Amino acid sequence: MPAYKKTCPTTLAAVSLCLSLALGACGGASSATPTTTSPVSTATVVPQPGAQLFTTLGCHGCHRPAGTGTGPDLRGRFGQQQRLADGTTVVTDEAYLRAAILDPTAQIVAGYLPGMPAYGNQISAAQLTELVQYLKAQ
Ligand code: HEC
Numbered sequence: 001m002p003a004y005k006k007t008c009p010t011t012l013a014a015v016s017l018c019l020s021l022a023l024g025a026c027g028g029a030s031s032a033t034p035t036t037t038s039p040v041s042t043a044t045v046v047p048q049p050g051a052q053l054f055t056t057l058g059c060h061g062c063h064r065p066a067g068t069g070t071g072p073d074l075r076g077r078f079g080q081q082q083r084l085a086d087g088t089t090v091v092t093d094e095a096y097l098r099a100a101i102l103d104p105t106a107q108i109v110a111g112y113l114p115g116m117p118a119y120g121n122q123i124s125a126a127q128l129t130e131l132v133q134y135l136k137a138q
């Protein structure tokens with residue numbers, strides 16, 4: 001009989017230890033799940049506004065792949081040198097992209113005619129940023 005009395009408290013202690021470990025593991029897992037999924041869904045949403053603007057503002061009608069539109073192909077341009085009609089060369093950075101959208105006639109790309117409408121009065125500062133972010137990612 002003393003043998004039975006001895007094993008009983010030991011088993012209870014083991015069970016409660018197991019329970020607290022299981023609860024701890026469970027709580028850790030459930031709090032980790034939402035933190036890993038939310039940044040992923042945010043990242044996939046970010047490039048969308050600029051892509052939509054590129055279509056709704058009509059940019060895509062002139063800026064088409066490999067010279068099939070009246071404007072230059074804008075893909076893969078970010079960070080590259082751009083020759084202008086006046087013989088100078090500029091680097092395609094954010095400031096250049098902003099200026100090219102707001103006031104296209106100020107700097108004309110070599111080999112192209114001025115034909116792009118100025119968007120300075122048509123888009124908000126936020127929309128301009130979205131367009132520039134979109135073009136940077138192309
Ligand atoms: C009616 C045709 C047309 C439309 C619409 C148009 N563009 Fe253009 N775009 C051009 C032409 C032509 C050029 C080259 C001449 C120049 O530099 O202005 C150009 C040049 C550019 C450049 C400089 C490209 C380079 O290679 O350095 C950028 C950036 C640009 N456009 C962005 C846009 C964006 C963004 C939109 C929409 C908000 C847009 N364009 C709408 C015709 C167009």
